[in-house]
Amino acid sequence: MNSPASGSADLTRLSAAAMAAAMADGSASAEEIARAHLARIADVDGELNAFLHVSEDDALATARDVDARRAAGEELHPLAGVPVAVKDVVVTAGMPTTAGSRILEGWIPPYDATLVERLRAARMPILGKTNMDEFAMGSSTETSAYGPTRNPWDTDRIPGGSGGGSSAAVAAFEAPLAIGTDTGGSIRQPGAVTGTVGMKPTYGSVSRYGLIAMASSLDQAGPVTRTVEDAALLHEVIGGHDVRDSTSLDGGFASFTEAARLRDVKGLRIGVIEELEGEGFAPEVRARFTESLALLEQAGAEIVRVSCPNFRYALGAYYLIMPSEASSNLAKFDGMRFGLRVVPEDHPTAESVMKATRGQGFGAEVKRRILLGTYALSAGYYDAYYGSAQKVRTLVQRDFAAAFESVDVMASPTAPTVAFRVGEKVDDPMAMYMNDIATIPANLAGTPGISIPSGLAEDGLPAGIQFLAPAQADDRLYRVGGALEALLEDSWGGPFLDRAPELKGAGK
Ligand code: GLN
Secondary structure, eight states: OOOOOSHHHHHTTSOHHHHHHHHHTTSSOHHHHHHHHHHHHHHHHHHHOOEEEEOHHHHHHHHHHHHHHHHTTOOOOTTTTOOEEEETTBOOTTSOOOTTOGGGTTOOOSSOOHHHHHHHHTTOOEEEEEOOSGGGOOSSSOSOTTOOOOBTTBTTBOOOSSSHHHHHHHHTTSOSEEEEEOSSSTTHHHHHHHTOEEEEOOTTSBOOTTBOOSSTTTOOEEEEESSHHHHHHHHHHHBSOOTTOTTOOOSOOOOHHHHHHHOOOTTOEEEEEGGGSSTTSOHHHHHHHHHHHHHHHHTTOEEEEEOOGGGGGHHHHHHHHHHHHHHHHGGGOSSSSSSOOOOOSSOOOHHHHHHHHHHHHSOHHHHHHHHHHHHHHSTTTTIIIIIHHHHHHHHHHHHHHHHTTTOSEEEEESSSSSOOBTTSSTTOHHHHHGGGTTTHHHHHHTOOEEEEEEEEEGGGEEEEEEEEOOTTOHHHHHHHHHHHHHHHHHHHTSOGGGGSOOOOOOOO
16 A cells, blocks of 8 residues: 555554544544545555445435534434445445346446445445445355456455355445345455454344345344444444334344453353364364354353254255245346346347346356255255255254353354465365355354454464354344453454555555
């Protein structure tokens, strides 16, 4: 990056909570903060490709409005003026929304998702839309029709997926906060490999209204941030009941921010999942995991081992349930209603238009999953595939219930390895799917999960530790995450991302 000597460049290094404090005490304006981030995006996003769309005018208008209201003495939301980036699977009125797919190129949604309405109600400037695997299918952001996102720690590496754009943007100080979605790990695994915090809330905690659905029974939006407290703050903005989502929960959550600030794990019982720490997990990823647990134990937590024997079938069940639901959700992209329409010259019938549009509009991974899902749901195979997978889902839920009788939270490494190289696994779907081995069980059970940085592992790259809790006990994740983050920062002598190498800053 070009030397960050000016004060405005430094603003991007603050946490969201610190940005809010700077605005409250008058040491920075919302406009300065928005401009600092827009300048950072202009400087480094050419190297990263984290953003598919930058909404400069929109962000600056919101920021100026916040400054004017503050000057007039209006009482504002605590995060008013703190910028946020939104994964491109979330619809935004007047702003392009592609879900990383060619088939939605040029589509401008006529409405905001509920969570976007809530960001706007809090007067948080929206910086733009972040890159992602096409329709959130992938673990590397390489299936995006708009080119891969790069990992700020090493631009030859992937930033995880599907929400690699959100995580890379936050890790590279292009945004303090971002929205992700997690169907099988797409908030947590990118968090782990970029050294950021990723929180998948309890299913039903954040409204799905306005999310382009991948697998409706698994999808959940949540925060992507640099600190646990920031994740709690953002979760409190976007969460809460919504009549437009029939699976939305009505209350029943303790305060997330209070839990994040507690920094006390005395007496907390943490279960280490036996099935998720051995084979397939890289040695240094495991070492950082074990050290993190030792710190928590010294701080008064009780570490025990728990077994979740059915977790070994979770990946297989997920890769039947997810494509089944996706194949049906994606049927609406037919060239008639949204985005791309390909009209064959020789034979322009409704059917040929749909065929040509879907043939050209969808990428290979999306087609693979539509085929898999359609097959799994077809008469004669339904019971054998979809039916069996649903039974496994119940068994996974029972494993969680049994384990949570004796522990408050469970823990595992978030992803089996550090970030791999761009191109390394793109032609090997099974190798790609294995990235989600530790994150998928929580989606099948509808329970919350958080990933926070655990340290540097293989090749000097970030590793993550994941904590899991029972449904609606999201506060426990903020409590254990906040406490471990403080312990680790003490041992590192500062925030984790302070050790990330600087980008060149070639400009976009
Ligand atoms: N990597 C997983 C998949 O490809 C998870 C995706 C997600 O959470 N959106 O299905």
